[in-house]
Amino acid sequence: MTPVRTRVSRLPLRIRLVAGFSAATFVVLLAAGVFVYWRVDYALDRGLDTELAQASQALDPLIGTDGTVTNRSAAEATGVAWQVLASDGTVLDHGGPAGTTPMVSVRQLGRVRDSPHTYNVGDFLPAAHQPYRLRVAHAGSSPQRYLLVGVRRDHRDEALRELLVQLSLAGLGALLVTAFVGERLARAALRPVERYRRRAAAIAAGNAELRLDVPPLRDDEITRLGHTFNDMLSSLEEALDRERQFVSDASHELRTPVTLLTSRVQLALRRPRSQREHEHILTELKVDLDRLAGLAEQLLQVGRVDSGTVVGSSNLVAVIGRVINQRRLADPADAGDVSVTRPSHPLPVGVADFELERILTNLLDNAVAHGAPPFQVAADEPSPGWARMTVSDFGAGMPPALLATGTQRFARADDARPRPGAGLGLSLVDALVGQAGGELRLCHDGRHSSHGRPAPVPCAHGPEMTVTVLLPTIAEAPETPAGT
Template structure:
């Protein structure tokens, strides 16, 4: 079954279930009709036995045979294995073999089959032992009408069941094909995407909302996310190639210049120092790229207040305002250090003193703020400065790779937080909308909001 197409398996399962249901329903109807017909035969037998029993003597003689025959049944009296009296259509041959007769009490027996048509007439017999050592009274009623009705009912139920099963299977096959047709269409379109076709989306009907259409919407969302990821990767490779080209070109030019003519030891020392600076820049750029590629995250609380004090001391910043406690989740310890280091490096490199650092809790958030008195960023640059290798024109001559804020944004947004850049009353936000109001001063302010850790005592 696993090798068959899905719609064949669905139809086969549906047909099997329908066959079982039709058999159960037909069997129930057949049994109820047979029960009703058998009740009529049982009533006739009961009345005939009640009428004939008083007429039978101890030796099996019948005092009023005409009266017994008037019951409309076939009857026999058997003693010592032979028929001693009979009436109706019964002959002197026992209706029922003596071995089947009850030793005491009574028994109802059927002679002849309902489906096997033979010379014998099907009858229902009531055999009664009149006394412990006395004769048996056998009363039989004919079953022709009852058996004919049941045969007709059986044939009609069988025909109706077969037709119903065939129609149900045909309808089930059409429904299964109709339900799976969008899946096959999705498969063809996915095959085109796998062959390299760009910008293709699955054709999902707009007027339907079922499991298949939800699958189509999910696949379209996945395709969109995949294309965005590929586009980011392509842009990242292009930007990285552009940024790596400059230090590599400088390295090559310095080496060629050093080889162009003989130099003294001091000149070679200066050239080596310049080459070392270029190599350091390449090493830092590679480290920044690796950190962007491998964010880890953490569910353990991180003491942001302690890390802020350490970062401020490492950067020589005296203006530190820390409120205790300030525990955050979503980032690992080293990732919070990287966020603080990048923000403080940017403030010291591109801003102006004084630089301040604060850490506090506001509702469900831990808020980190870095301020400086520099000129800040233009409004349009505020909204794009977190892109990889994005820098202000005046900052390109300074050291740095242009990856600091990009890494900060990636870490903060992946932790479920928000990064804000504010300058001169203009604001740009990245990540979730935390709902914490922004400051409206003229200083350059970078704000990081991280989910606050709830500590249960």
């Protein structure tokens, strides 16, 4: 950036707007003035040229072979200055105000070829004493003789000078008026911006509840900016509230295992113990540390989901088969507790493989921890454009009060607190499904709770606890092994 542009960019916006508006107005006024001056100058010169042409037609037949006029009274009757010149610039004859000194130079005579040539003699500014407009042409048929005819330009030059003064004064006045009006308009247009700036400064100083004062009956760029800024502040405030709540809940949930670990260590240090007792204490500590590590991992997963959007695609049928196959291989004894119903054709959805695996894994872990076998996993396409996955169990289900809040972080029923888990599984599933544009439903014994974008699919009815994930389908998904 050049130093001039740097200095200009540091000026207040109002001054830059007025300067730009004034510069544009100056260019328009200058162009208009030049056009008007050119048209008037052309019209005045055309009138003089007509007079010169008429005088030349009257004088040309009067020139004799020796370069002098044959009828001087007729030549003087034209009322113009005239000279008959030789090719070397010698004045052969003259009349009117013209004297014996040639009014054009030899070089200017040399420019005259087949057609007449016009010259202006005398300066326009400052005004010359004897300004003339001259017309030079060959005299008769002789190429060695030239007829020069001239008329004074006093009235023409005076009219043009007066026009210049009037255009300059009118242009200066118009420029001042437009600069004043532009400054008023810029000040009025930027007044809401300055008001928004002061309010934003107050918000930044700590008054987070404040919002910009946006006129309700206006719809222009400034008011739309105000509405957008208010929406952004509301979103930021909601995000901060969620973060504060998350930190508070996480601190509360982490306090219990950390306190339990501290108590176990302090109890172990009270008296000397045998190697076997130390091994037993270490085993208990490992269980507590595993739970603490699992809670920390869930917190990290929730944080990662909150910081981005779900991208990618996968085949719902293939992912279900792979997850169930992995669980059966990891725990063959309970393999018969899970039944799977899925179509033979793929169901492509707009969720990445690993995100869809996490959704199904969390739902199965919840069912195993809080429900009772048999567990049922099903997938189908209940409506065009939608894929459905359900995970059901035949346990006690969720209490009615917990159905609506079950997807909140650390939400757990009272009887579920002694069991493993931190109440983050459904929260993570809800976040992933919501970011994919889907819907999560919790249904038990005829009661339902919906979260996310509603899908045109009826709810599940039955005594079992059913968690339904509805995801929009896409055109196609990458091929993945379906498992067994």
